Amino acid sequence: MGAGTEPDGSSRSDEEWERFLRESVAGAADAPKEPSARAREVARRLREQPGRGPEGWRSYTPARPKRRRGWYVAGLLASLVLLVVVALAPGRTVDLFAGADSPPLAAETARPTRVPPAEAAQRPTADEPFRGSPAASWASGSAGITVPKAGAVGWMSEAEVERALARSRDFLVASSLDRGVLRGEHPEKAIALINPRQQDVQDLLKTAFRAPSEKNDPLLLFSRFQPSRTQLVGDVVKTRGRLTYREGERGALQVTADVTFVYPVTRADAGGGDGEIVRTIVRRELVLSWDDPDKVITEPGTFSIVSYKYDMTNGGCGAPTGYLTPPLGTDRRADGAGAEVDPYDRSAPVGRGDSSGDECERATRS
Numbered sequence: 001m002g003a004g005t006e007p008d009g010s011s012r013s014d015e016e017w018e019r020f021l022r023e024s025v026a027g028a029a030d031a032p033k034e035p036s037a038r039a040r041e042v043a044r045r046l047r048e049q050p051g052r053g054p055e056g057w058r059s060y061t062p063a064r065p066k067r068r069r070g071w072y073v074a075g076l077l078a079s080l081v082l083l084v085v086v087a088l089a090p091g092r093t094v095d096l097f098a099g100a101d102s103p104p105l106a107a108e109t110a111r112p113t114r115v116p117p118a119e120a121a122q123r124p125t126a127d128e129p130f131r132g133s134p135a136a137s138w139a140s141g142s143a144g145i146t147v148p149k150a151g152a153v154g155w156m157s158e159a160e161v162e163r164a165l166a167r168s169r170d171f172l173v174a175s176s177l178d179r180g181v182l183r184g185e186h187p188e189k190a191i192a193l194i195n196p197r198q199q200d201v202q203d204l205l206k207t208a209f210r211a212p213s214e215k216n217d218p219l220l221l222f223s224r225f226q227p228s229r230t231q232l233v234g235d236v237v238k239t240r241g242r243l244t245y246r247e248g249e250r251g252a253l254q255v256t257a258d259v260t261f262v263y264p265v266t267r268a269d270a271g272g273g274d275g276e277i278v279r280t281i282v283r284r285e286l287v288l289s290w291d292d293p294d295k296v297i298t299e300p301g302t303f304s305i306v307s308y309k310y311d312m313t314n315g316g317c318g319a320p321t322g323y324l325t326p327p328l329g330t331d332r333r334a335d336g337a338g339a340e341v342d343p344y345d346r347s348a349p350v351g352r353g354d355s356s357g358d359e360c361e362r363a364t365r366s
Helices: 012-028 037-048 069-088 092-096 157-176 199-208
Strands: 231-232 240-246 254-265 277-289 304-313
Touching: 157 199, 157 240, 157 277
Parallel strands: none
Antiparallel strands: 231 254, 240 254, 254 277, 277 304
């Protein structure tokens, strides 16, 4: 009997039957196959989103880089402009990066041992009157006057010493920083702090404002400008200095003030803020005695003046007028007479006292 029989009764050969069994097990090459679950899912997505290819199961599509060509071009142009400015106006380039935002100096707590370094040569302006000066990094007004920590001295307790130090600084403010006094007004607040029983000083005060002289000059104790001639530039006066104290005679509290004041000024008739600007610099050393009322005739809340000295540059020369007279315009001295001094040098002692001559000191810088 043959290996197989066809429907019409014909029989298959043994070779055909063997091939049939082998293909049934392995599957024919062109036989259709059942699609997998993943294939069915992909087919469904393709039908729902035509035109979009399937996303691979473990594939990663990197983000497209953003175009930044415009930023690169702008940066290149800015660099070229800066190079041109540096080449044509190096001085102006310094202004962009120095001075305005420079940190202030730490408070002065002892006499400096060296002179402040030289600054770049820059002219002051109405907006920056301290430009090109060491004072640009100094504190403003009373903030530049360092007051030490108080302790009991002589007849005074710690609290009383603290109050006396504060009033000593008040005198410096009222005599050399008060806007009215700087405009030539009578320094009433400052005078009220001076012992009214100290006869020699009271004689000076009575005469100085009425008939200024070398011996009785209000500038020995007060900073004043003549408003018809000079006006201050801006609202800031730069200061640097300190108070110190010790026990004085008869158990008194003796306070020494050593402070430099920098006043930017211009002519009173300068309009538009574009006039010539000069910095008048005054350094004062005052020794004040807060006396024991049981031992010295005094008034409560007042001090006696032991001594006063000052150095002044760009404040005028010649006969005393009772005012600081900065050399502006045609008033500027042309003969170059007088000793040269660095008005920012606080490492040296104050030189001028109440009996000095009429020699005018010239500032090496202002």
